[in-house]
Amino acid sequence: MVQLRSSQSMSLIERNHLAFQLTSISVRELLFVTDLPCDVYGINDGVFELVLKRRSYINKEVIKGLIQAGRFELFINHGERQKLITYHQDNLRKLTRSLSVGDPLEKGKKVLNLLTINMEYLYKDPTNDETLSLQYQSAKNLAAFLAANVDLHEPLYKSYIQMKHHFIFAQPLLSSLFLLGVLKMSHLFNAKDIESLFITSYFKDIGMSAIPTEKYDQMEISDEEKKLLSRHAMHSVNILQGRIQLGPQYLTIIENHHSFSLLAKDLDYFSPAGSKGEVVAGFETALVCVMDVIAAMISGRPFRPASNLFDSLELVKALIAEQYPQEFKLIVTYFKNFFFKK
Numbered sequence: 381m382v383q384l385r386s387s388q389s390m391s392l393i394e395r396n397h398l399a400f401q402l403t404s405i406s407v408r409e410l411l412f413v414t415d416l417p418c419d420v421y422g423i424n425d426g427v428f429e430l431v432l433k434r435r436s437y438i439n440k441e442v443i444k445g446l447i448q449a450g451r452f453e454l455f456i457n458h459g460e461r462q463k464l465i466t467y468h469q470d471n472l473r474k475l476t477r478s479l480s481v482g483d484p485l486e487k488g489k490k491v492l493n494l495l496t497i498n499m500e501y502l503y504k505d506p507t508n509d510e511t512l513s514l515q516y517q518s519a520k521n522l523a524a525f526l527a528a529n530v531d532l533h534e535p536l537y538k539s540y541i542q543m544k545h546h547f548i549f550a551q552p553l554l555s556s557l558f559l560l561g562v563l564k565m566s567h568l569f570n571a572k573d574i575e576s577l578f579i580t581s582y583f584k585d586i587g588m589s590a591i592p593t594e595k596y597d598q599m600e601i602s603d604e605e606k607k608l609l610s611r612h613a614m615h616s617v618n619i620l621q622g623r624i625q626l627g628p629q630y631l632t633i634i635e636n637h638h639s640f641s642l643l644a645k646d647l648d649y650f651s652p653a654g655s656k657g658e659v660v661a662g663f664e665t666a667l668v669c670v671m672d673v674i675a676a677m678i679s680g681r682p683f684r685p686a687s688n689l690f691d692s693l694e695l696v697k698a699l700i701a702e703q704y705p706q707e708f709k710l711i712v713t714y715f716k717n718f719f720f721k722k
């Protein structure tokens with residue numbers, strides 16, 4: 381039951397004072413919260429009002445009610461931010477340790493959402509060792525879970541995109557899910573390689589945390605921010621190096637993960653190891669890169685609609701088919717099976 385406190389019951393001073401103390405949260409941060417660790421406020425006609433009291437039990441109906449009431453902007457007391465973060469991180473930690481117990485589809489859906497919530501915390505605070513190590517361990521366990529449950533990929537994908545997480549945090553997960561599916565289908569990689577490539581793909585864009593998330597919605601970034609974005613691959617390596625267990629060959633993939641994409645041209649980004657325009661990367665890098673391109677193209681963005689799968693495959697054909705014809709066929713087969721096989 382949503383508990384409301386009328387804004388009229390707060391004095392003007394009280395309400396003005398609140399604005400200085402509050403920090404915004406996403407409605408998705410209320411997912412899987414059964415014992416809310418802090419009060420949650422909404423905004424109505426420019427006035428803050430209490431929407432959910434601390435200790436509230438939040439289920440799907442409560443979240444639905446908030447969305448239907450147009451309450452997309454939610455706030456909590458700045459001093460209590462850490463309580464909500466800790467609540468979700470404890471939840472993710474417990475879930476990560478028990479992925480093999482219970483209904484695999486429900487477990488899978490929950491872990492994808494909690495991992496995405498924690499990804500947001502990580503982007504906001506990329507130097508936090510505890511958040512990074514939880515994300516790494518959870519992604520590692522998720523890789524093993526997804527490798528053992530390939531038949532769940534499609535329902536997990538469908539349920540995940542319905543959650544409409546911010547694309548900055550959803551994109552690495554979607555591209556890594558596709559990557560793992562193609563790697564499994566190829567039968568060319570062992571379990572350890574698959575796990576490492578999944579993690580490589582999942583963390584490759586963490587350097588994008590250098591720019592605030594809201595900026596990506598507007599695509600109105602300054603020249604200085606464009607430069608930061610063009611260096612995000614190297615920045616990702618700097619953030620990860622020595623902090624997670626990923627061999628140097630995987631860090632090289634991260635460093636070069638835009639070698640094959642058009643973004644390389646757009647951002648004037650080229651591998652430092654190569655001369656201008658030369659692609660310096662192996663097949664694994666190409667695969668990580670094109671899965672990223674496809675996942676991005678078939679998903680909408682605030683500033684552009686989604687493309688269809690065939691257009692994205694056409695682009696991938698232009699990017700890699702000449703160099704990797706067999707592998708390109710494998711990618712086409714994988715996506716046709718994923719989206720069209722009954």
Ligand SMILES: [Fe+2]
Pocket residue numbers: 584585612613637638
């Ligand atoms: Fe990237």
